[in-house]
Amino acid sequence: MTTDASQSPSHGSAKHLYQRHQAVLPDWLAVYYADPIELTHGEGRHVWDAEGNKYLDFFGGILTTMTAHALPEVTKAVSEQAGRIIHSSTLYLNRPMVDLAERIAKLSGIPDARVFFTTSGTEANDTALLLATAYRRSNQILAMRNSYHGRSFTSVGITGNKGWSPTSLSPLQTLYVHGGVRTRGPYADLDDAGFIAACVADLEDLLGHVRPPAALIAEPIQGVGGFTAPPDGLYAAFREVLQERGILWIADEVQTGWGRTGDNFWGWQAHGQNGPPDILTFAKGIGNGMSIGGVVARAEVMNCLDSNSISTFGGTQITMAAGLANLTYLLEHDLQGNARRVGGLLIERLRAIAAQLPGVREVRGRGLMIGVELVKPGTDQADPDGAAAVLEAAREGGLLMGKGGGHNTSVLRIAPPLSLTVAEAEEGAAILERALRSTQF
Structure with missing residues (x-):
């Protein structure tokens, strides 16, 4: 050094x-x-x-x-926005928020998409769980073993990594599924096709014993879990089983989004043979350090809530300015x-x-x-x-x-x-x- x-x-x-x-x-x-x-x-x-x-x-x-640290395009956008207005809440129209939502909706691959901004990935996953359970009228959630989805009361309740889940108390009933770790566990010795088949059979067996859950939430590559991933196509195979039963698929893209995996812009695209997820959550990289998280869902799911809501700090003008500048730089520089x-x-x-x-x-x-x-x-x-x-x-x-x-x-x-x-x-x-x-x- x-x-x-x-x-x-x-x-x-x-x-x-x-x-x-x-x-x-x-x-x-x-x-x-x-x-x-x-x-x-x-x-x-x-x-x-x-x-x-x-x-x-x-x-x-x-x-x-x-x-990059101190990326000039982002620091300039933040400085200029701070000189105009930093914050107003979602009770007022917000041009930078609409601009960024339009871009993310298009990039998400989800048809007729709606975007809701939060301040973190934890809050984004909380919102996704709220939407899924309200839409499906079920508090049962499928999650992956070895997973991590945040530090809130609901998100630790679906986290399959005991080192990051300090309580077993939860408003949700969580059922853990095989498949997030390729090289450890009962199916590690199988080839990729056999691994996928075994995980799908396990999922089908599990669903035969319980009432239909609201959703499966999964990181395409598990972050806190040690950057583990299943073979490409596992979640496409899961998706086929889920769709037959009306169960939603939530792709937690907090760590895998925005092109980090190189091969795809979103992690779910390695498993996209049966279409995009019903709900996608994002955060981290889009703000380049500013507090941005969010949820993308098709309109039918996003609009299922029957009461009012706002976000005081989600989508505030200064973070949206940073996100727009950062996303533009990312895309223009490939x-x-x-x-x-x-x-x-x-x-x-x-x-x-x-x-x-x-x-x-x-x-x-x-x-x-x-x-x-x-x-x-x-x-x-x-x-x-x-x-x-x-x-x-x-x-x-x-x-x-x-x-x-x-x-x-x-x-x-x-x-x-x-x-x-x-x-x-x-x-x-x-x-x-x-x-x-x-x-x-």
Whole structure:
């Protein structure tokens, strides 16, 4: 890593800030690193901490800085909008909100689409669940094992990852389905066609024992779960079973949307043989750091609520201005294509490294959404301590990444801004290789 002391603030160390953090914020508010860092500014694919250390950012604020840090087009749009009006609520007409809704509705692939803006992915998934249960008059939800859908009372109730679901209490009845993890579980040894057939048979058997649920909610690639994914076509096969029974399909695109997977603009498109989802949720990358989430649904579903509602902060003018500028930049610069090209090179580079290291079980992913799963060498046992050690070593080397995983947090999550260059991908891979080797993988 490099240091630029001229950028360091003079109002106390990171250690002192962490002490203040611990004194006033919840114990369960997770923070990375034994000695947490304060990020003060960024540019492109790099960020700097309060000590002046420079890092290559391979996590983008949890897949949120989608295009680049301090992207001039976005900062200009935010500044100009702030000089006019920042906020008015949805009780008033809002031109930037209508402009962005029109673009997202068209991009979604959902016919006769309606868009509702929220402030986060959690809130977007909450809204999707409200719509589905109201439309279907059922509080039963199908969800995937190893899934994550947010931190609210309803969304933790459908999260299939106990590390991120602090309570079993829920207003919903959740039934968990096989299929989100390809290389672990009872069907891991089957080929792709056999895996899909087994998961579909399991779903059909489950539905034969319960009243028809409202919806299946699924991440096309599981984010917090460690960037795991089923074979292409699984959710298309599920969709056929669901449609026969009138059950809705909710695609949680909070992490997979906007071209991050490279091959497709939305993750659901790898499973789109039976049409688009009934409901699509989005967030994170569209705002490039501004608080934007939302729901897209066909009009019949979106309009099923029989009472009034508003959003105080969803779709506010300043966030919509950021979203419009960010989406325009993404499309005009073909960042989906860049994710496919650079992500493909990065995955192959990491697989070449992993082939030499017995502690790396698998390198998986699509585009710039890559997981490196670690195990205790010579076993198939997850190694969360090893993952934590690699995360620390990578930071020391000037690289920031994330962590995830199902049974244990033993997957390194790599999701840089979609403008990542080939040189930066190679730099990050080299730092990660040194980190892996230094921790005896």
